[in-house]
Amino acid sequence: MASILCRISKTLVNHRLPPFTKGLIRPMVTVSWPFQSQPRDLSLPNPSWSKEMLQHYELYNSQCVGEDGKEGSGPWRRLPSYNRLLKFATGGVLLSKIIQSEARLFTRNIKIPGAGFEYVMFIKKSQEKCVCIFQAGHLLEGPPGHVHGGATAAMIDSVNGTHATYVCGPVMTANLNINYRNPIPLGSTVVLESTLDQREGRKAFFSCIVTSIDGSKVHVESKALFLSISMSRILGG
């Protein structure tokens, strides 16, 4: 019995324990239990979020509530975000082949809170703007003490891509052109603002500006082209 408990303890030591082990095992480390029946919305505040991140989250979140006091009737809408995008975006019905795979959304696959990409997106109901509040963790280092340009590019592509998907349906990035103006310090919180500039048939042109949280410094400016494609094309490879 003791050896079985010892083996279970070793297996579970990296996870929050399930209720049935209560009182049996004392874990050395406590992090989240990996088996979840519900998808976890990773765009909600967690203890790693800085004061600035929380304040800015509250600023937009409060505008999701309308004058009638109802959630969802304000001018902005918070976009939930999961690490298994396709499963939860479709309610887990359509994409059974992909759901079985190990695939995870790139910007949501660092599990330690605060170590990688912490972000939340809000879209304006009128659809011309999408805003992302992004706190860059220590695992995103490029130049010493600053964020890797590829990590910033991934966030820009994600914000423009989410905005484009919301406006146009399924899309692929065809072109992304980035000007890096000022490095982003690791651990800082920045704001990405995506704007729909133009639509022309299957083409949608977006721009993005990345600024410090108070708007005083421009870190990055970019332009992107997205092309509408059919879902069968994405799934067919």
Ligand SMILES: CCCCCCCCCCCCCCCC(=O)SCCNC(=O)CCNC(=O)[C@H](O)C(C)(C)COP(=O)(O)OP(=O)(O)OC[C@H]1O[C@@H](n2cnc3c(N)ncnc32)[C@H](O)[C@@H]1OP(=O)(O)O
């Ligand atoms: C999916 C839903 C799930 C729901 C979930 C919701 C949440 C959503 C969160 C997403 C968050 C992550 C978002 C990441 C988004 C990526 O990172 S996507 C990955 C990176 N992109 C790729 O891998 C794309 C690879 N390229 C391709 O697959 C194909 O080249 C494309 C882009 C689909 C275009 O191919 P095509 O459809 O055959 O288009 P094509 O006929 O070649 O060209 C059409 C027109 O576009 C022009 N064009 C094509 N490419 C270019 C270019 N590079 N530059 C300029 N013009 C171009 C052509 O000249 C042509 O112009 P016209 O002659 O009509 O005037």
